[in-house]
Amino acid sequence: MRRMVPVNATLPAEPGDIGRQLEAAFRTFWVHWKPGFLLAFIGQLIGLLPAVLMPRGGDPMQTMDGLIEWYSRPGTWLLFALVVVCQVFLFTALSYRLGCCGRGQDPGLVASVNRALARFASALGAFLLYVGGLLLSMLPMLMIVGWAASDGLAPLTRSLIGLLALAALGLPTWWSLAASLNLFAVALERRSAMAAISRSLALIRGHWWISSAVLGIVLLVHLTVSLVIGLVIGMVALGSTMDTSPGDPSQASSLLIGVQLLMSPLAALLQVLLVCGLLALFNQRVLAVDQGAGETA
Numbered sequence: 001m002r003r004m005v006p007v008n009a010t011l012p013a014e015p016g017d018i019g020r021q022l023e024a025a026f027r028t029f030w031v032h033w034k035p036g037f038l039l040a041f042i043g044q045l046i047g048l049l050p051a052v053l054m055p056r057g058g059d060p061m062q063t064m065d066g067l068i069e070w071y072s073r074p075g076t077w078l079l080f081a082l083v084v085v086c087q088v089f090l091f092t093a094l095s096y097r098l099g100c101c102g103r104g105q106d107p108g109l110v111a112s113v114n115r116a117l118a119r120f121a122s123a124l125g126a127f128l129l130y131v132g133g134l135l136l137s138m139l140p141m142l143m144i145v146g147w148a149a150s151d152g153l154a155p156l157t158r159s160l161i162g163l164l165a166l167a168a169l170g171l172p173t174w175w176s177l178a179a180s181l182n183l184f185a186v187a188l189e190r191r192s193a194m195a196a197i198s199r200s201l202a203l204i205r206g207h208w209w210i211s212s213a214v215l216g217i218v219l220l221v222h223l224t225v226s227l228v229i230g231l232v233i234g235m236v237a238l239g240s241t242m243d244t245s246p247g248d249p250s251q252a253s254s255l256l257i258g259v260q261l262l263m264s265p266l267a268a269l270l271q272v273l274l275v276c277g278l279l280a281l282f283n284q285r286v287l288a289v290d291q292g293a294g295e296t297a
Contacts (some may be wrong), residue, residue, distance in 0.1 A: 007105050008031070008104045009102065009104030009278055010024060010027045010028040010031050010032065010101075010102050010104075011024050011028060011103055011279070011280065011283045012024055012185075012283070012284075012287070013287070014287060015284055015287045015288040016284065018210060018213055018214055020284075021214045021280050021281060021284050022214060022217060022218075022280070024280040024283065024284075025214070025218055025273075025276045025277040025279070025280035025281075026273075026276070028098065028102045028276040028279060028280060029272060029276040030100040031046070031101075032098060032102065032106075032276075033269060033272050033273075035098070035101055035106055035109075036094050036096055036097060036098050036101075036192065036272040036275065037230055037269065037272060038109065038265075039090050039093050039094040039097070039109075039112070039267055039272040040090070040094060040267075040268035040269070040272050040275075041264065041265060041268035042090060043086070043087055043090040043091070043094075043268070043271070044264040044267050044268045044271070045264060046083055046086045046087065046090075047077065047083060047087065047219070048153075048257065048260055048261065048264065049083060050076075050079060050080060050083065050155060051256070051257050051260065052257060054067065054070055054081070055067060055069075055070050058253055066128050074236045079205055084127075085124065088120075088123055088124050088127045088183075089116050089117075089120055089233075090116070090122070091123075091183060091188050091275075092113040092115075092116040092119060092120065092123040092183055092186065093113050093115065093116035093187075094112075094271075094272070095141055095183050095184050095187045095188070095278075095279070096115045096116065096188060097109070097112035097235065097277055098188040098272070098275055098276060099184065099187065099188045099282075100112075100188075102276075102279055102280075102283065115187060116187070119186050119187055119190065121193075122186045122191065122192050122193045122196065123183055123186045123187070124193075125192070125193030126182040126185075126186050126193040126194075126195075126196040126197060127182075127183070129179075129193055129194065129197050129274075130179050130180075130182055130197065133175050133179060133197075134172055134175055134176060135174045136174040137171040137174075138142060138171075138172045140168045140171065141165050141168035141169055141171070141172065144161060144164050144165040145165050147161055177204060177208065177211060177212055177215065178200065178201050178204040178205075178208060179200045179201060180200065180215075180278060181200035181204070181281065181285070182196040182197050182199070182200045182284045183196070183197070183280065184200075184278065184282040185199040185200060185282075188282075194248035199236075202289070203285035203286065203289060204285065206210065207285065207288075211281055211285070214277065214281050214284075215277055215278065215279070215281060218273065218276075218277030219274070219277075221273070222270045222273055222274055223267070225270060226263070226270055228266065229263070229266055230259070231261055233259055233262050233263060234269060246280075
């Protein structure tokens with residue numbers, strides 16, 4: 001029995017192939033980018049705060065000393081922590097609003113923020129578990145790289161160790177996708193932090209390659225657009241700086257911040273696209289798993 005689908009829904013109500021998942025991702029972005037743009041744009045601006053507040057100067061040595069002193073302050077690390085907390089909160093609200101929009105029911109900005117507030121503890125916990133799992137999965141690779149960098153190894157041995165390190169890269173690569181749907185489980189299914197990680201792993205289990213193909217295509221579009229437009233904006237800004245203040249090293253960091261500010265609307269749109277790609281993947285896997293559970297029952 002087919003589910004009733006609202007007219008403005010962009011996420012399918014039945015499982016589909018890769019083409020259908022990609023269509024759902026790009027269609028959800030095309031139709032619902034406006035509801036998600038503000039949350040993503042605020043996140044981009046908050047992410048620029050550390051770059052704006054870090055010390056800059058004309059003397060490179062003084063600037064380096066200032067950076068070392070700045071990073072040694074507890075307030076600096078508190079700032080980074082607050083930025084991360086805000087990003088998790090905004091991503092949770094964005095996931096919830098786009099998830100509802102994709103199913104044909106826009107809850108509005110206030111309801112999305114309220115859902116993010118209600119689920120914030122679980123969202124932050126799931127994020128920390130995700131990052132912690134990623135760091136743990138990287139330990140074997142880092143240990144192998146450290147072994148390869150040690151003295152007294154023959155070139156052939158060093159090459160074999162390098163291949164072993166490349167193979168060990170598969171573990172963090174697997175985890176980064178397998179656990180990536182955790183915040184959708186928190187926002188849309190009201191799951192706890194640990195349950196959200198388990199849900200994401202269960203959804204991707206047995207379908208990692210297909211899921212990576214879907215998300216890889218979305219990421220390819222994301223990176224291509226950001227790289228091309230970023231290079232154009234950066235070259236124009238660099239040319240303007242060279243004309244007005246040639247040879248002034250203090251302009252480099254200001255130029256970088258300026259380029260990031262100019263890129264922030266585009267970065268917000270591309271973040272919405274990435275969320276739509278993850279959302280389409282989440283929707284597909286939930287439908288497939290639930291359908292399989294129903295047939296088994």
